[in-house]
Amino acid sequence: MFGFNAKLAIFGLGCLVISACDTAYPVTVIGEDGMTFRGAASNTFLHGGSFQATNGKATCTGTYDKFADISTVSFPVVCNNGLRGIGTAFFQSETAGSGFVTMSDGSKWQFIFGRGALAI
Template sequence: MFLFSLRAALFGLVLGGLAACDVAYPVTVIGDNGMTFRGSATDTFLHGGSFQATNGNAVCTGTYDKFADISTVSFPVVCNNGLRGVGTAYFQSPTSGSGFVTMTDGSQWQFIFGRGALAL
């Protein structure tokens, strides 16, 4: 009985530790006019994530829900310069992919996240 309780406690600690793990990766966003934002996204195991990117003047942020079996997520984008939009991300792996954001002013922004974002 003690061995079973010990195993259950260890499993709970490992699972709890994983639930608190955050994984950060780079994000690069390019607007219609060539304006480039750079930042990062952070995934929290089993919860989703958030992102923040800046072009030196404006800062845009958002949060998203992501589950292990979902490779596409939609999310709101809010910028401190008044722009807002809705983005869609396509995950090729848990920490890389690409997508687009349609802003309320009608502009289309493209983004890449993960290692590929560093090349832009």
């Protein structure tokens, strides 16, 4: 039979494996002119993540690196309509937060991710 320490080690390993899985959550982005993009983001524990959002005409995507002890990340944004930008996300938890994107045309977009994105 396994002793207490072995059971604890197996439990810890299981938790580590589960936390290494992708986690997906909703994203809503609002441009200065009220244009709204909706989509999803996903992240992998300690590896960063990616997002994709569309307004039905344009689609914007990006990837970011994130480490467990960092609550703010910057990332490039590329849209299929030619716009590009740099975003900054502020994580309140692994799957919730907000931020902004400064686009190449000078516009500033705000976004929210996690459950709060569904309310917008």
